[in-house]
Amino acid sequence: MSFLKDTLSIFKKNELLFLESYKEAEGVYTFLFEKEKDLTWKAGQHGLFSLTHKKIKNGTRPFSVASAPTEDVVKITTGISDKPSDFKKALLELEKGMKVNMSGPVGSFYLKDNRHSLLIAGGIGVTPFRAILKQLEAEGDGNEKQVKLLYLDSAKSYIYKDELDEMVHNNSIDVSYLESREELYQEIDKFITAYKNDGNYFIAGSKSMVDSITTHLKNHNISKRNIKKDAFWGIN
Numbered sequence: 001m002s003f004l005k006d007t008l009s010i011f012k013k014n015e016l017l018f019l020e021s022y023k024e025a026e027g028v029y030t031f032l033f034e035k036e037k038d039l040t041w042k043a044g045q046h047g048l049f050s051l052t053h054k055k056i057k058n059g060t061r062p063f064s065v066a067s068a069p070t071e072d073v074v075k076i077t078t079g080i081s082d083k084p085s086d087f088k089k090a091l092l093e094l095e096k097g098m099k100v101n102m103s104g105p106v107g108s109f110y111l112k113d114n115r116h117s118l119l120i121a122g123g124i125g126v127t128p129f130r131a132i133l134k135q136l137e138a139e140g141d142g143n144e145k146q147v148k149l150l151y152l153d154s155a156k157s158y159i160y161k162d163e164l165d166e167m168v169h170n171n172s173i174d175v176s177y178l179e180s181r182e183e184l185y186q187e188i189d190k191f192i193t194a195y196k197n198d199g200n201y202f203i204a205g206s207k208s209m210v211d212s213i214t215t216h217l218k219n220h221n222i223s224k225r226n227i228k229k230d231a232f233w234g235i236n
């Protein structure tokens with residue numbers, strides 16, 4: 001039932017009012033939109049964002065909603081290079097008061113049960129995890145299980161770092177900032193040893209990263225049903 005609900009919600013269309021944008025780090029920008037009263041999502045889900053202020057080919061992209069519903073704002077964060085796509089160029093041209101469309105929220109990339117969870121982020125893949133951790137923080141200390149974020153960023157930009165460091169004060173949340181795949185796999189293996197199939201494994205980042213970590217988990221007998229993936233195609 002919940003699978004159908006998480007998928008069919010793609011037909012729900014929301015018009016969002018653009019509020020502001022700002023730079024998070026070199027080549028990474030955050031965009032904030034007003035949250036309508038009747039719009040909600042499960043922390044970790046994504047929406048399909050379409051630009052309407054300018055006609056462009058392929059004017060829709062999926063983005064994880066990086067804010068928790070409790071924050072009362074829709075936040076997305078994205079990498080924009082020196083040679084941006086037409087979509088990203090138009091995104092940067094948004095002005096206060098303009099509107100975008102968001103279909104969704106969609107997907108099953110959210111914490112469902114009170115189990116130990118390992119959140120594995122590659123670079124910009126941290127966006128859904130910011131929402132998940134913010135939601136946990138808002139819910140207070142009710143969560144007795146450990147939620148551990150492994151945040152790999154070879155460029156060491158670590159967007160949201162200040163906020164994540166604040167969240168670690170919540171006893172059940174832990175964050176490790178990692179620079180190399182070797183370190184990442186060591187940390188994953190520690191979690192596997194501790195919790196095996198009693199834990200959930202969430203992976204978000206480039207498709208190649210998501211695929212290789214999934215293979216690693218499966219090789220360590222982690223069942224498919226305990227692995228959730230958000231492969232951000234279009235990023236390296």
Ligand SMILES: Cc1cc2nc3c(=O)[nH]c(=O)nc-3n(C[C@H](O)[C@H](O)[C@H](O)COP(=O)(O)OP(=O)(O)OC[C@H]3O[C@@H](n4cnc5c(N)ncnc54)[C@H](O)[C@@H]3O)c2cc1C
Nearest residue numbers: 046061062063064077078079085087124127231232233234
């Ligand atoms: C569930 C989900 C959540 C995401 N969340 C975020 C987020 O929070 N932040 C973020 O920055 N990005 C996110 N993305 C990726 C985002 O949608 C864009 O693809 C990405 O930002 C690159 O956009 P672009 O306009 O710069 O490049 P694009 O114009 O999209 O192209 C970049 C490259 O990707 C290829 N490509 C485009 N679409 C596809 C496709 N469907 N299948 C295979 N290859 C394709 C193109 O051929 C090109 O080589 C998410 C993707 C998914 C699926």
